Amino acid sequence: MYNLVMTLLIIDSIAIVIAVIMQPTKQQDALNALSGGGGELFGQQKKRGFEAFMEKVTAVLGFFFFVFALILVYLGSK
Helix, strand or coil, X not given: CHHHHHHXXXXXXXXXHHHHHHCCCCHHHHHHHHHCCCCHHHHCCCCCCHHHHHHHHHHHHHXXXXXXXXXXXXXXXX
16 A cells, blocks of 8 residues: 555656646746736736646645655554
8 A cells, every 4th residue: 555655646746747847937927036026916817728727737736745645654654
């Protein structure tokens, strides 16, 4: 059981890395980082399409990563 959960955690980790890399970037983000984020005040728009989908996928993968890590801690303590 431990090896199965460890394998799932590794697969989930790789999937998280891929999902984060696939997320679209905006050039404005770099400018906001340098200027203190003042441009974000009026520039917020609802995420749509692929951007919204990738955000949800990343959140779900992160949730499963947390669950698999807790299961591994529980199995490792026995």
